[in-house]
Amino acid sequence: MNDTIDELKDVLARARTEAAKVVIGQEEAIRFALIAIFTNHHALIEGVPGVAKTLLVRTLAQILGSPFARIQFTPDLMPSDILGTNIFSFQKSDFSFVPGPVFTTFLLADEINRAPSKTQSALLQAMQERQVTIDRNTYRLAENFTVFATQNPVEFEGTYPLPEAQKDRFMLKIHMDLPQQADELILAQRMLTAEAPESVLERGVVQSVISEQDLARLRAALNEVLIRPELVAYLVEIVRESRRHESVLFGGGPRATQSLILASRAHAALDGRNFVTPDDIRLLAQSVLEHRLVLRPEFEIEGSDARAVIKDILEKLPVPR
Numbered sequence: 500m501n502d503t504i505d506e507l508k509d510v511l512a513r514a515r516t517e518a519a520k521v522v523i524g525q526e527e528a529i530r531f532a533l534i535a536i537f538t539n540h541h542a543l544i545e546g547v548p549g550v551a552k553t554l555l556v557r558t559l560a561q562i563l564g565s566p567f568a569r570i571q572f573t574p575d576l577m578p579s580d581i582l583g584t585n586i587f588s589f590q591k592s593d594f595s596f597v598p599g600p601v602f603t604t605f606l607l608a609d610e611i612n613r614a615p616s617k618t619q620s621a622l623l624q625a626m627q628e629r630q631v632t633i634d635r636n637t638y639r640l641a642e643n644f645t646v647f648a649t650q651n652p653v654e655f656e657g658t659y660p661l662p663e664a665q666k667d668r669f670m671l672k673i674h675m676d677l678p679q680q681a682d683e684l685i686l687a688q689r690m691l692t693a694e695a696p697e698s699v700l701e702r703g704v705v706q707s708v709i710s711e712q713d714l715a716r717l718r719a720a721l722n723e724v725l726i727r728p729e730l731v732a733y734l735v736e737i738v739r740e741s742r743r744h745e746s747v748l749f750g751g752g753p754r755a756t757q758s759l760i761l762a763s764r765a766h767a768a769l770d771g772r773n774f775v776t777p778d779d780i781r782l783l784a785q786s787v788l789e790h791r792l793v794l795r796p797e798f799e800i801e802g803s804d805a806r807a808v809i810k811d812i813l814e815k816l817p818v819p820r
Contacts, residue, residue, distance in 0.1 A: 504720040504773055511537070511769050513708040514562050520705055521558045521696045522551050523689075524682025531673045531786060532559055532647070534765040536605075537718055540758065541626055541646040541668060543790055546675030547653055551696070555675070556607045556647045558700060563714065564707040565604035565643060572614040578621035582631045583638075596633065601625050604641045604711060608648040612658040619665060622646060626668045643714050663749070663793070670758040671783075672790040724764040726775040729819040734759050734780050740812045741788050746798035747808060751791045759787045777818045785809050 511533060518529045528544070532555060535542040544552050553569060560567035570581060583599035600606065601622070611619060625631050629640045648669065678686065689695050699705065709717070726734075735756055742750030763779040770779075785806060792805040 503717065504723050504768070507537075507717045507720040508768055508771050510709050510717060512771070514559070515769070517562045517705050517708060518555070518558050521700050522555050523686050523696065524678040525551060525555065525675055528555060528673050528675045529559075530766070530769055531671050532556070533769065534762050534783075535647075535670055535673075536563065536643070536645055537714070537768075538670065538721065538758075538761040538765050539643065539645070539715075539718060540670035540761070541648070543666070543669045543672045544647055544649045544675060545652050545672060546649070547651065547677065550675045550677060552647075552649045552675055553607055553609065554696060554700070556605055558705060560605040561700065561705055562707060563605075563709055563711065565711045565714075566641075567605045567607070568600040568603035569607040569609055570600050571609045572611050572618070574613060574615065576614045576618050578618055579633075581618065581621050582625070582633055585634055594634075596636070596638070598638070601631060601644075602638075602640060604643050604645065606644070606646050608646055610651060610658075611648040612650050612661055615659050616662060619659065619661060623665055623668065626665075641711075643711055666790050667752065667754055669790060670762060671786040673786065721761070721764045721768060724767050724773050724775060726760065726764060727819075730775055730777065730780060731760070733777065733816070733819050734763070736816055737780070737784050737812060738788070740816060741792060741809070744808055744812060746794050746803050747792055748795045749791075749793040751788045755787055755791050759783055762787055781813055781818075784813060 514533055515529055519526070522529060532542060536559065546552055557567055579599070581599050581601050583597050583602065585594040586597050587594050608622065625640060625644065626646055629642070629644050631638050631640065738751045738756045738759065741747060744750065759780065762783040763775045766779045766783055767773070767775045788809050789805045792808060794803060794805065794808070
């Protein structure tokens with residue numbers, strides 16, 4: 500098993516290197532997206548247009564040797580547009596199933612909050628059970644099926660908030676901010692050459708570091724990443740404090756605890772370690788809990804937000820040594 504975890508750490512390191520050839524100045528987003536993939540979970544990506552949200556997922560799909568599909572969510576999108584439908588064939592006098600774009604490995608649900616709740620909920624069974632049911636027939640999805648759902652943080656006209664049950668299915672919320680000046684300068688210079696990010700991806704410069712079939716085998720190696728009992732207790736206390744905080748109406752539940760354990764182990768492996776540190780937990784707590792917290796209205800009016808609440812919790816709780 501030690502050989503497998505060494506292989507996992509090597510694959511993760513090479514995946515980050517290959518992704519950085521295309522996605523410039525988004526190291527944390529690359530890291531967190533890999534955490535979601537290698538723990539077999541889903542992620543929300545939030546960022547303004549043009550910060551490479553789609554490019555990030557396309558690049559990771561190529562690096563990890565997996566199919567990719569994109570759905571642009573709009574107010575008129577129907578569940579069948581996502582899942583697929585049965586079409587009657589006059590030649591065969593029978594119905595045949597035509598799969599929708601959900602039948603892939605990496606699915607980018609672009610601007611997911613622009614579709615009504617009925618369409619958003621069509622993804623729930625797919626995300627939780629990796630299968631869909633259409634006309635009483637159940638169809639299996641890919642073993643590594645992963646949803647990356649994007650949201651625009653500055654434009655809310657014509658949007659539908661995600662149901663709390665669906666938000667809880669996302670392990671992480673990934674923020675993709677505007678690039679720093681140095682990174683944007685590199686991007687501008689590359690656009691003048693054949694090294695433009697889209698061109699690099701299309702020309703196959705980015706190399707696959709693993710096959711889709713090997714993902715599950717390497718994923719199992721995360722069970723060998725050590726997390727000490729006192730760190731487990733610390734992690735649980737962080738999640739429980741998110742429910743007790745005075746400004747929180749609803750905090751993180753047991754699924755948040757599970758997600759934080761898995762994410763912390765994956766983050767340790769990304770750093771080339773086979774043990775979890777308090778810093779892993781503290782770094783991941785923000786992304787795991789932020790989208791799960793519902794604040795009391797009076798605190799929202801005063802300008803408080805989930806990120807500030809989590810920061811306050813982390814500052815108050817003693818860190819194990």
